[in-house]
Amino acid sequence: MSVLELTKDNFDQTVGTGTSLVDFWAVWCGPCKMQSPIVDAFAEKRPDIQVCKVNVDEQPELAMRFGVMSIPTLMVFRDGALVNKTVGLSDIDEIERLCQ
Amino acid sequence: MDGIFDMLILGAGPAGISAALTAHARGRSALVLSSDPMNTPLARAPRIDNYPGLPGMSGRELLAAMGESLEEQGISRVTGRATAVAPFGGTFMVSAEQDVYRARTLILAVGAQQGAKPFPGEAELLGRGVSYCATCDGMLYRGKRVAVLGLGAAGEKDAAFLERVGCQVLYLGPTQAKKCEIKGTDRVTGLVADGEEYPVEGVFILRDTVAASVLLPGLAMEGGHITVGADMAASVPGVFAAGDCTGRPYQIARAVGQGNIAALAADAYMRKEQEKQK
Numbered sequence: 001m002s003v004l005e006l007t008k009d010n011f012d013q014t015v016g017t018g019t020s021l022v023d024f025w026a027v028w029c030g031p032c033k034m035q036s037p038i039v040d041a042f043a044e045k046r047p048d049i050q051v052c053k054v055n056v057d058e059q060p061e062l063a064m065r066f067g068v069m070s071i072p073t074l075m076v077f078r079d080g081a082l083v084n085k086t087v088g089l090s091d092i093d094e095i096e097r098l099c100q
Numbered sequence: 101m102d103g104i105f106d107m108l109i110l111g112a113g114p115a116g117i118s119a120a121l122t123a124h125a126r127g128r129s130a131l132v133l134s135s136d137p138m139n140t141p142l143a144r145a146p147r148i149d150n151y152p153g154l155p156g157m158s159g160r161e162l163l164a165a166m167g168e169s170l171e172e173q174g175i176s177r178v179t180g181r182a183t184a185v186a187p188f189g190g191t192f193m194v195s196a197e198q199d200v201y202r203a204r205t206l207i208l209a210v211g212a213q214q215g216a217k218p219f220p221g222e223a224e225l226l227g228r229g230v231s232y233c234a235t236c237d238g239m240l241y242r243g244k245r246v247a248v249l250g251l252g253a254a255g256e257k258d259a260a261f262l263e264r265v266g267c268q269v270l271y272l273g274p275t276q277a278k279k280c281e282i283k284g285t286d287r288v289t290g291l292v293a294d295g296e297e298y299p300v301e302g303v304f305i306l307r308d309t310v311a312a313s314v315l316l317p318g319l320a321m322e323g324g325h326i327t328v329g330a331d332m333a334a335s336v337p338g339v340f341a342a343g344d345c346t347g348r349p350y351q352i353a354r355a356v357g358q359g360n361i362a363a364l365a366a367d368a369y370m371r372k373e374q375e376k377q378k
Contacts, residue, residue, distance in 0.1 A: 029236040030195030031184040038188055057239060069287065069302070070227040070237045087227030089184045 003043050004052045008061045011054075015077040020050040021099060024066070024073040026057045031089045035072040042095050049099055074098060104202045105131045107366050108194055110182050110315075111209030112137045114352045115343025117166040118359030119207045119366075124173050126367045131203065132170060132177045133196055135308045137163050139253040140211060142352070151352045162352070181254060181308065183233045185315045190373070192338065197235050204373070205338045205366040208326060209359060210309050212344035219249075221282030222305060229288025230303050232310055234258035237302070242266040244301045247291045249277035252308030262304065270298055312345060323347075332362035333369075340366050 006014055006022065015022065023039045025032035036053075043051035056063040056071060066075065066082070076084040076099050084098050107123045109116045112134035123130035137143065138160060145159030154162060170177055180196030185206065187193075192206045222230055231237040234248070238261060247270045248259040259271040272280070272293055282303050283290040290297050313321050320327040320335035325347040332340045340362040343355035 026236075026239065028198055028239065029233075030198050030200055031186075031233070031236060033198075033200045034184060034186045034188070034193040034195055037193075038186065041189075063240060067287070069229055069240055070231050071240070073227070089186050091186055091188075 003040060004050065006052045006054050006062070007059055011062055012080065014050070014052060016080040018050055018079070019048070019099060020052055020077045021095065022075045022077065023051075023053045024056050024063060024068045024071050024075070025053060026055060026071055028057070029071050032072045035074075035089055038090070038092055038095070039074075042092055045092070046096075046099070104191055104204060105129045105176075106203065106370060107131075107205050107207055107363065108133065108192065108201055108203030109207045109209060110134065110194070111211060111343065111345075112167065112170075112177065113140060113142060113163070113209060113211060113343060113355065114166060115345075115355035115359035115362075116207070116209035117170055118356040119209060119340075119342055119363040120175050120359075121169055121173060122360045122363035123367070124175050126363070128363075128367055128370070130175055130363075131201060132175065133180055133182060133194065133201060134177075135181050136179060136253050137167070139308055141350075148352065181252075181310065182315060183236065183310055187336070187338075197233075204370055205340065207359075207362050207366060208312050208315075208334065208339065208341040208345055209343045209355070209362075210312055210345045212350055219280050219282055219305070221284065221288075225282055225284050225288050225303075228286065229284060229301060230282060230305060232305055232307075232314070234261050234304050234306065237304075238262045238265045238267060241302045244268065245270065245299060246302035246304060247272065247293075247298060247300045248304045248306065249280060250274065250306055251277055252306055254308070255306045258304065258306050267302075270300060312341070331365040331368075332358055333365055338366075338369060338373075340369075 070087050073087050106128035107130045109132045120130045120132050142159040184195045194201050245268045263269050281292040326341040328346050334341045342358035342362040344350045
């Protein structure tokens with residue numbers, strides 16, 4: 001399944017239904033460049049989960065709203081509610097656990 | 101991210117360089133990634149008398165000579181601080197500042213500071229105001245007060261970077277930063293140094309080396325050293341370790357020997373993996 005790029009305008013609507021994994025990232029961040037292909041692989045593996053990315057540089061409001069203080073940060077939303085969060089690089093098994 | 105190396109070697113001390121030379125001799129592509137080796141305890145040794153063949157050299161001279169061996173063999177070398185490692189699709193990705201490198205095996209030759217005691221509050225508030233990477237997280241602190249604990253060579257450079265992106269920086273050098281306590285429950289609210297509390301929202305802890313156990317969570321460690329077998333294999337398949345990071349005695353000859361073994365074992369590991377795929 002393709003990975004959706006979220007902005008402050010489509011965030012709530014997109015994560016409002018079902019389970020979503022959101023990867024907060026930025027181009028200047030080396031570990032985020034490593035997180036990205038792992039998140040992509042997860043999206044392939046789990047088409048039942050909506051996988052999204054937020055560029056914190058372009059969407060500072062979203063980063064501030066969710067208190068992102070270090071990237072990469074991964075968050076899991078269920079029907080719009082934040083249910084899980086991890087800071088720092090995660091491998092595919094950790095993402096799997098995060099989404100349980 | 102261009103190309104996958106056979107071996108990515110973290111550290112350019114005797115163990116790392118020995119591993120790289122052995123990798124090269126075995127026809128394996130190697131990349132050596134390290135912070136400045138001239139900022140290590142070995143570089144401060146005035147004279148080394150128990151390493152064969154290079155009589156009367158200082159630590160600096162020995163490191164320079166070892167570095168020349170790399171150059172002479174045309175082995176790739178990059179200066180930078182590894183901040184994260186991730187296994188991915190049978191390879192390892194390693195990030196240093198804004199760059200990412202990728203290799204089939206990883207040789208950790210990161211020196212002895214693995215046991216460096218964390219500051220009170222450091223582990224608890226990591227990712228909640230505590231960061232090891234100014235280039236990664238600096239932008240998230242624009243307009244905010246942050247402290248930089250410059251314990252390594254890159255501290256001042258990173259403090260300047262944070263100022264450039266718009267942070268209000270309190271910089272503490274290696275001596276001032278020795279005894280600090282990070283305050284906060286949910287997130288960082290302050291830093292206590294020398295009995296004085298500074299209100300800050302972020303604390304950047306910049307050591308020369310990020311501890312192996314932080315780079316690779318789940319890596320088996322014992323007493324601040326990486327646990328290895330006789331073939332220098334660490335607990336994560338495809339990861340090997342050599343030199344002072346594997347334990348005492350902290351000796352150059354031991355490090356060189358272990359670097360050699362680690363590269364040979366990594367070579368054997370790759371051959372086995374290739375066999376499996378056939």
